[in-house]
Amino acid sequence: MPYEVRTVIETEFTLADQNWSEDVFFAPHVYTAAGEELSCQQIKENSTIAHDWRKRIVFTAKLNPLGITRFTVRVTEEKKKLQERNKVASFKEIRSVQSLLEDPVIPELYDDTSDPWGMSEEELKSLGKHPVVFCAMSGGESRAFCAVDQDLYPFREIERGPICRIFESLHTAGKSNMAVQYKVYKDLPFMDLKVTLEFMDKNKLVRLKTPVPAEFTDGKPVGDGPYVWEQKPKGETVFQKWFGLQNSDGRIFSVINDGIYAGKAEKGFLSLTLIRGAGYCMHPIPGRELYPQDRYLPRIDCGRYEYNLRLFVGNAALVCREAELFYQRPYALNVFPAGGTFEAATKNIVLEGDVILSAAKPCEEGYMFRIYNPSDFEAAFQLKVGNAVMQDTAKAREIVTVIGGSEGLRSDHNDLHDSRRKKIV
The missing domain is CATH 2.60.40 (Immunoglobulin-like)
Incomplete structure (x- = not known):
């Protein structure tokens, strides 16, 4: 960043x-x-x-x-200290140390079709029907699922320390199983979830329902896309890095993800569509059989999947910025520097302001930067490249292009409402 x-x-x-x-x-x-x-x-x-x-x-x-x-x-x-294992816990312990989740997430298994495009009139309105909640595993189910020699409590604390506490719950429905880990941090403004799904159901669909705080239950559904965030329609919708509910003061309860692109807001929940057990290229034709009934035909997404989510509350600019950080996590490399001094490969680049640097690449004049203001208000920003410093203002939802290097920078404002060009050295 x-x-x-x-x-x-x-x-x-x-x-x-x-x-x-x-x-x-x-x-x-x-x-x-x-x-x-x-x-x-x-x-x-x-x-x-x-x-x-x-x-x-x-x-x-x-x-x-x-x-x-x-x-x-x-x-x-x-x-060495004796470690307590299989420690029973309750969701009250999570609720006592954070305010993002009042209740646990709810995984659900839906009846679905084998049509991977969902082309029927009914599916175009909403995917899946007859939801069944994934139940907490019994002791015997958890022992078999985890291949351990003892029954496991359905909700346990598995890690505890000065940085975070990690809780795990185990669920089952149909032929599929799920493990949900809640990672609650001591002094960070977000909460992480890791969902591992072993999906073995055919013609089924899995959703994960996240309860929203009371102040957001009447909010409007919003989500992002390339260089945009917008209000989303009711029912199944698409998004990219995050999906959320925005209340009247502009704050957004968001669920940031690393690879989930569909979901819907309903009755105090944000429901993310995780996976469908549809067939490969099973194209419906009216009045004809969807697929032969005399042989085995695989479903394209059966297997084990991992979903990482982050719950975060903030205005649009803060949510977009947190999503960028979640998507582009810093590398932590275990290396041993040789020592000595080396010339930096790139100039010192620093961006200040409620804007996002969405692209940076070399060009003939030095560097090209795309600076995006995701908010509904003007945002002043300052870009420093080496010894050159440029101050400018991006209008609401505007993408500003900045070109140059340590010798000087210039900005191009090429939105539909205003075209202006400024050179700042």
Whole structure:
């Protein structure tokens, strides 16, 4: 991002050697480049090896604009502590530490058709019917689903530390199963959800219903697209990075996603359409059989899927900016610099103001920048490239093109309402 951001960072690293001790483990500590220690939490690593070697950590930090921010991880030897597993929890514990969710999300399984285009008149109005709620798994179902040797509580706390608490719930409906993880942060203005779906139903559809806070239940549905956010129609609609409800004061309760493009707002919920068990190229023709009934024909989307969501409240500019950060998460690389000094590959680029840098690329005159103002009001901004500084104002919903480099910058305003050209050095 072309501005400083404070966000949560997850990364993994490997100890220099394997620790086989039964008595001690190596606790990670994170430090900034200035030597300040940051609060850090170790969580379950993606791999599963039963000794102390691979580490996954989560911490909150500020990141430099369009550049590299260095952190150092050191470990200290500590005595092992007995970890409580399969800890029963209730949603009241989530409700007590955040205000974005009053109740848990509700996954639902719908009857659907095998037509992947949904071309019938009924489907053009709404996909799916006869919803069945995914039930909380019983002890036996959870044991079989997770392939463990004990029954699991349907709602458990699986991680707890100074950065976040992670809760997990297990659900089942039809032939499909789902695990939902709620990640609640201690001092960040958002909440993350990780939904893992093992989908094995044919001619079915899965939606995830997210309850909205009371102040947004009468809001209008809104969502984004390329260089636009807009009010959405009732019923099934499409969007790109986020979907939400906007109340009368302009604030939006949004569900930011990393690959879900359809959903609808209904009766105090934002329902995201996750997947359909439709057939491959099963094209309906009136009066004819949709597909042969004498053989096996696969459905195109059966399998395991992972959906990552972020719940966030803010005005349009803040929601769009948070969605950009969620979509373009910073890389956390476990590298060991050789030391010494090196010339920067690019000029120092910093953007200030309630606008979004949607594109930046080299051109004959240096760089070309696309600066987008997603709000309904004018937004003043300042762009710095090396020693050149430009101040300008983007009108509501306007895309401003800025061209130049450290020798000077100029902006082009080419919206439909006003065409003007300004050169600023």
